[in-house]
Amino acid sequence: MPKQIHLAAHFPGVNNTTVWSDPQAGSHIEFDSFVKLAQTAERAKFDFFFLAEGLRLREQGGQIYDLDVVGRPDTFTVLAALAAVTTHLGLAGTINSTFNEPYEVARQFASLDHLSDGRAAWNVVTSWDAFTGENFRRGGFLAEADRYTRATQFLATARELFDSWPADAVVADKDSGVFLRDGSVGGFRHTDQHFDIAGRFNVPRSPQGRPVILQAGDSDGGREFAAATADAIFSRHGTLVEGQKFYQDVKRRLPAYGRSRDSLKVLPAATFVLGDTPAEAQEKAAVVRRQQVSGATAIKLLEQLWNRDLSGYDPDGPLPSIDPDISDAHIARGRASVRMNRDPVAVAREWRSKAEAEKLSIRDLIIETTNRQTFIGTPATVAASINDLVQQDAADGFILVPHVTPGGLDEFADTVVPLLQERGVFRTEYSGPTLRDHLGLEFPA
Numbered sequence: 001m002p003k004q005i006h007l008a009a010h011f012p013g014v015n016n017t018t019v020w021s022d023p024q025a026g027s028h029i030e031f032d033s034f035v036k037l038a039q040t041a042e043r044a045k046f047d048f049f050f051l052a053e054g055l056r057l058r059e060q061g062g063q064i065y066d067l068d069v070v071g072r073p074d075t076f077t078v079l080a081a082l083a084a085v086t087t088h089l090g091l092a093g094t095i096n097s098t099f100n101e102p103y104e105v106a107r108q109f110a111s112l113d114h115l116s117d118g119r120a121a122w123n124v125v126t127s128w129d130a131f132t133g134e135n136f137r138r139g140g141f142l143a144e145a146d147r148y149t150r151a152t153q154f155l156a157t158a159r160e161l162f163d164s165w166p167a168d169a170v171v172a173d174k175d176s177g178v179f180l181r182d183g184s185v186g187g188f189r190h191t192d193q194h195f196d197i198a199g200r201f202n203v204p205r206s207p208q209g210r211p212v213i214l215q216a217g218d219s220d221g222g223r224e225f226a227a228a229t230a231d232a233i234f235s236r237h238g239t240l241v242e243g244q245k246f247y248q249d250v251k252r253r254l255p256a257y258g259r260s261r262d263s264l265k266v267l268p269a270a271t272f273v274l275g276d277t278p279a280e281a282q283e284k285a286a287v288v289r290r291q292q293v294s295g296a297t298a299i300k301l302l303e304q305l306w307n308r309d310l311s312g313y314d315p316d317g318p319l320p321s322i323d324p325d326i327s328d329a330h331i332a333r334g335r336a337s338v339r340m341n342r343d344p345v346a347v348a349r350e351w352r353s354k355a356e357a358e359k360l361s362i363r364d365l366i367i368e369t370t371n372r373q374t375f376i377g378t379p380a381t382v383a384a385s386i387n388d389l390v391q392q393d394a395a396d397g398f399i400l401v402p403h404v405t406p407g408g409l410d411e412f413a414d415t416v417v418p419l420l421q422e423r424g425v426f427r428t429e430y431s432g433p434t435l436r437d438h439l440g441l442e443f444p445a
C-alpha cells in the first residue's frame with residue numbers, strides 16, 4: 001500500500017508569491033475569494049484550508065511594504081464563516097503564542113471546532129519580534145530564546161483547558177431537568193513561568209477533543225517543539241534532498257516523546273505552474289516569475305539585503321558596488337528573517353559575482369535568488385513528482401500556495417488531483433467528518 005498524500009490549500013494574501021495584478025486575480029479581502037478557494041479545495045478532497053497570519057503590516061523605508069501581506073482579515077472570523085459554506089475541509093488558522101493568552105485562544109479554537117463539527121487546526125507560531133509586539137504594547141517583549149518556552153507553556157495550558165470538560169459532561173435531559181452530569185467540570189488551575197490562571201473553561205469539549213496542532217518554526221527549538229506537541233509541521237523544505245534531511249531530522253525526535261513516526265506529518269509549502277507540455281510549463285513559470293518580481297519589487301527585495309535606500313538604481317542595470325549597511329537599524333521592519341540567518345556582506349559579494357559571471361541585471365538576479373517555484377510541468381509530471389517526494393519520505397504531503405487568488409487552485413484540482421487518485425495515493429472521498437480523520441490522527445483520550 002503506497003503512502004497516502006496529504007494536501008492543503010494556503011490562502012496567502014498579497015505577497016511575493018501571489019500576483020495580485022494578474023488579470024485573473026480577485027480580492028484578497030472579500031469573503032467570496034475565501035469561499036472560492038476553500039470550495040475548490042473541498043471539491044478536490046484536500047485535507048485543509050490554511051491561513052497564515054501577519055499581526056503587523058511590514059514596513060520598508062518607513063512606508064507600508066505593499067508588496068508583502070497587506071490587509072489580512074481576522075483568522076477566526078474568516079474560518080468561522082468558511083465553516084458554514086464547507087462540510088469536510090479542515091480549517092487551519094495561524095495564531096501566535098507570544099502576544100495572546102491561552103484562555104482566549106483555547107476558547108476560540110474550541111468554538112471553531114464546534115461550529116465546524118471537528119475541523120479546526122491551530123498553527124502555533126511564535127513571531128516574536130519587537131516591531132510586531134508594539135501592536136500589543138509588548139515591544140521588546142520576550143527574548144528570542146524564551147519564545148518556545150512560552151509557546152510550550154501556552155500550549156500545555158490550552159490543552160488543560162480543552163481537557164477540562166469530559167465528552168459526556170452535558171446531559172441536557174429535559175425529563176429529569178439535569179443539564180450537567182457534574183457541576184465541577186471545566187475547572188482549571190495552571191501556574192508556570194508565564195501563566196498563572198485559574199477558573200472554569202467555558203466551552204464544552206469539542207468534536208475533535210482538541211484542535212489539530214500545526215507548527216511552523218525551523219530552528220532546533222522549533223523542531224523540538226513540533227516533535228513534542230504538533231500533529232503536522234509546515235516547512236520550507238520541499239525538495240528531495242532538503243526535504244529528506246528535514247523529514248529525518250524531525251521524525252527522529254519523536255520517540256523521545258513516546259510518539260510514532262506517523263503521528264507527525266511533514267507538509268512543506270509548495271507552488272506549482274502547469275502546462276500542456278513541459279516546455280510550455282517552463283515558459284509559463286518564467287512569465288510568472290517576472291510577474292512576481294517587477295522592477296520595483298526587485299529593488300525592494302535588494303534593499304532588504306543591502307539595508308539601504310536603492311530607489312535610485314535601475315532594476316535592469318548592475319548590482320550596487322557599495323556594500324550592505326550592517327548597522328542594527330534596518331530598513332525593513334516586521335520581517336525578522338531578513339537579517340537573522342546570514343551575513344549580508346558575504347551574500348552581496350556572492351550575488352555580485354554571480355551577476356557579473358552570468359550577465360544578470362538586478363531584476364534577473366532577484367528573480368533567480370528568490371525563486372520558490374516547486375512543481376513546474378504537465379499535470380502528469382507534477383503528479384509524479386509530488387508522489388515521488390512523498391513515497392521517498394521527503395514529505396507527507398504539501399501545503400499548496402497558488403500564485404493567483406482565488407482561482408489558482410482550479411487547474412490543479414481538475415488535472416493533477418485525478419491523476420493522484422488514479423495512482424491510489426490520494427482519497428477520492430473523505431473517510432470521516434473531522435480533520436483528524438483526514439490526517440489519520442488519533443483522537444485525544
Ligand SMILES: Cc1cc2nc3c(=O)[nH]c(=O)nc-3n(C[C@H](O)[C@H](O)[C@H](O)COP(=O)(O)O)c2cc1C
Nearest residue numbers: 052053094125126127216217218219222234235236
Ligand atoms: C513555513 C513557515 C511559515 C510561517 N508562517 C508564519 C505566519 O504565518 N505567521 C507568523 O507570525 N509566523 C510565521 N512563521 C514564523 C515562525 O512562527 C517563527 O516565528 C519563525 O520561523 C522563527 O522561529 P524559528 O527560529 O524556530 O524558525 C512561519 C515560519 C515558517 C518556517
